[in-house]
Amino acid sequence: MAEPSSSLTTSQRASRDRVRALAKQHLTNARAIYSSTTTTVSQAHQIHDITTAKTDSKPKSSHSSFASTLPIYRRAVSAGLLRAQVPTPLGGTCDSLLDLSLMTEELYSVDTSASLTILGTGLGLTPLILAAAGAAKLDGEAGKGTMQLVQRFLRPFLEASGDGEGVEGAPLASLVFSEPQGSANFAAAESDGLQTVAVEDGEDFVLNGEKIWATNSSGWDDRGADLQCVVCRIPSASSPKATTNGTTTNGTSPTNNNRTQIAILLVTRADIARNPLSAYSILSHPSTLGHRAVNGPHQRFTNLRVPKSQLLAPPDGTGAALVEATFTGSAAIVAAMSVGIMRQAFSIALDWAKSDTRGSREKMIEKQSVADLLVGIKTKMEVTRAIARRAIVAFEKSEKVGSELCYHSKLYGAEAAVESVRDAMYAVGVGSYDRGKFGLAGLWEDVIVMPVFDGGNVGVRRRQVEALMKGEGYDGLED
DSSP: OOOTTTSSSHHHHHHHHHHHHHHHHHHTTHHHHTTTOOOOOHHHHTTTOOGGSSOOOOOHHHHHHHTTHHHHHHHHHTTTTTTSSSSGGSSSSSSSSHHHHHHHHHHHOOOOOHHHHHHHHHHHHHHHHHHHHHHTTTSSSHHHHHHHHHHHHHHHHHHHSSOOOOTTTOOOOOEEEOOOOOTTTTOTTTTTOSSSSEETTTEEEEEEEEEOOOOTTTTTTSSSEEEEEEEEOOOOOSSBBTTSSSSSSSSOOOOOGGGGGGEEEEEEEHHHHHHHHHGGEEEEEEOOOOOOOOOOOOEEEEEEEEEGGGGEOTTTHHHHHHHHHHHHHHHHHHHHHHHHHHHHHHHHHHHHHHHOTTSSOOOGGGGGHHHHHHHHHHHHHHHHHHHHEEEEEEEHHHHHHHHHHHHHHHHHHHHHHHHHHHHHHHHHGGGOOOOOSSHHHHHHHTTTTTTTSSSSIIIIHHHHHHHHHHHHOOOOHHH
């Protein structure tokens, strides 16, 4: 895909080209690995669970598909793709959000599931990164304490080499936000609020509740990611006392002050290991239509004790703001994922159109109906890329202006990606429905989630734009 020479710096083009080569080398065969119908002994051994693979004929579960990508993840870690998601001032190699967008597009242009695991760790680290940015603006012990906390929990990811036995050397991070009953209205005064609750008890918080859809959260072996940034509710002293199921002692759900109860608590594998086995459990691994090798389990915390010193964002409005900022920047990253998927669909359809005659005397590219579909895909891809990059530049300069552009990039890009894969299938015809040919059938299963994850376009993203439009002084014409 040619780009204007002025759109990227020399360093950015070099970094993009490096990731492009890595993706081609290590991700090209990823789908074949995690789509295999069997769990092999060697794959199970890699997660220290050899008892689950006594034969080579056991159908893969979604978690087995995820576990089969561990060697790919190790190579990504070894290549520095975790450090590439951490800002340079914090010890990483990422100079801007645009760098992360470029990496995301290149990874997703080759494979989706294995790429999302890599990028999911970056999302899981984002609350730490944003907390550090906030701490840098503070004077005194408050800012210093936050920076020390951030550096402590970032260190394992910055130092990871990809080498090791079992799960060692391949650390996963997860932003643990969504809950089974839905989380779109998590901070709204009129809602029930988050049902995952942390209550102070001595030097610990006692954590109770259920979470779902958090990428990487259960780790390679279902005993937790190396780091889980758990978004929870810490009831204030004036609030009714919360119980383990999230309700209050008078049987009602806490309301009106949800926003000032939202907090982010850092939970590690070591914390889980120190607790009774029953304190952390995996209830199920959803059987998803696409992104079949992604980990996003339904999990439960039951009286899990976590040191109070691991409170990243307190329940004073800081926690809610940090969650919202994390999902604002991620909207533009989802747009970059969408560009990557559109690149896959366009390349498949274009290659087919230039090589297949379908029994006629000319290649399909000569048929106007096919060419029109290809032009439409390419237009959507270029527009999404342009909106996403403009959004990223604006967001890093001004959250006020950039936020809306981030939301629009996700809204447009995710839906354009769905339309583009559909149009590629329309162009190729019924052969695209064959899972073993072209690759469009699997891509369709993957792309359909884009408008509904990372803040659904209907329940979250359009509501965010709506809220901005209702704001005092909004005219929508700022540039």
